[in-house]
Amino acid sequence: xxxxxxxxxxxxxxxxxxxIASEFFPxxxxxxxxxxxxxxxxxxxxxxxxxxxxxxLILSILFVVSSVLxxxxxxxxxxxxxxxxxLVFMQILRHEKHSITDVLFVYAGTIFIGLSLLCFARLVCIxxxxxxxxxxxxxxxxxxxxxxxxxxxxxxxxxxLCPAISPKKTVExxxxxxxxxxxxxxxxxxxxxxxxxxxxxxxxxxxLLIGIYSAVISVVGDLxxxxxxxxxxxxxxxxxxxxxxxxxxxxxSVVFTVPFALFISYTxxxxxxx
Numbered sequence: 001x002x003x004x005x006x007x008x009x010x011x012x013x014x015x016x017x018x019x020i021a022s023e024f025f026p027x028x029x030x031x032x033x034x035x036x037x038x039x040x041x042x043x044x045x046x047x048x049x050x051x052x053x054x055x056x057l058i059l060s061i062l063f064v065v066s067s068v069l070x071x072x073x074x075x076x077x078x079x080x081x082x083x084x085x086x087l088v089f090m091q092i093l094r095h096e097k098h099s100i101t102d103v104l105f106v107y108a109g110t111i112f113i114g115l116s117l118l119c120f121a122r123l124v125c126i127x128x129x130x131x132x133x134x135x136x137x138x139x140x141x142x143x144x145x146x147x148x149x150x151x152x153x154x155x156x157x158x159x160x161l162c163p164a165i166s167p168k169k170t171v172e173x174x175x176x177x178x179x180x181x182x183x184x185x186x187x188x189x190x191x192x193x194x195x196x197x198x199x200x201x202x203x204x205x206x207x208l209l210i211g212i213y214s215a216v217i218s219v220v221g222d223l224x225x226x227x228x229x230x231x232x233x234x235x236x237x238x239x240x241x242x243x244x245x246x247x248x249x250x251x252x253s254v255v256f257t258v259p260f261a262l263f264i265s266y267t268x269x270x271x272x273x274x
Contacts, residue, residue: 148180185211221256
């Protein structure tokens with residue numbers, strides 16, 4: 001518990017520093033997403049030891065980074081097409097080295113990570129002026145859900161949620177996580193409207209929808225990546241965050257929720273200057 005809290009505190013301090021810096025240099029968030037993308041992809045490849053193959057490692061890292069960098073352009077789809085064609089071509093030439101099943105596993109996971117981080121980058125870049133707000137929209141609800149679920153489950157958890165996949169998850173923890181996600185989404189709006197920014201209007205109903213959606217889908221994301229870990233016979237995707245695991249362990253719920261946050265931002269709007 002102590003290690004987990006210390007790590008969370010350090011991570012929060014770094015995240016806050018990036019958010020503050022983004023108010024003056026918005027591109028910093030894009031750089032941070034690229035770094036996170038590299039770490040998440042490396043951890044995912046490590047699950048099946050594909051990180052030891054330099055061809056797959058370089059190609060996959062280039063894909064997720066390029067997906068983030070071109071996310072703000074009309075050519076966002078090009079990295080997906082190029083990655084697919086090159087990966088298939090590599091498999092044809094090197095079919096004796098890796099089975100098609102393993103390659104499809106890597107392809108599916110890498111495409112999903114790239115697409116989610118592309119949505120993250122587009123969300124942040126919708127209005128550069130509010131870059132830190134949009135970044136928090138993607139991160140706060142699922143992270144509040146994760147934290148609330150952990151502490152509620154530790155204190156009150158009695159009924160297992162999905163013991164075959166994640167033995168420690170409980171129904172009580174999931175309920176606590178749902179409450180945490182909704183509360184976090186509304187606190188986010190209040191803090192940015194009345195503390196950080198002047199003369200802005202936050203769309204609280206839209207944030208509520210994101211909070212409710214994150215409450216459910218963050219659990220699905222967590223269980224999905226837990227299932228992958230179980231299949232790959234690993235405990236965590238990495239060890240860069242003691243008590244939490246790797247970067248992918250920390251962002252597993254975010255990659256499932258951020259596309260919906262982008263959709264709500266496009267259709268309803270999240271914040272306006274008044």
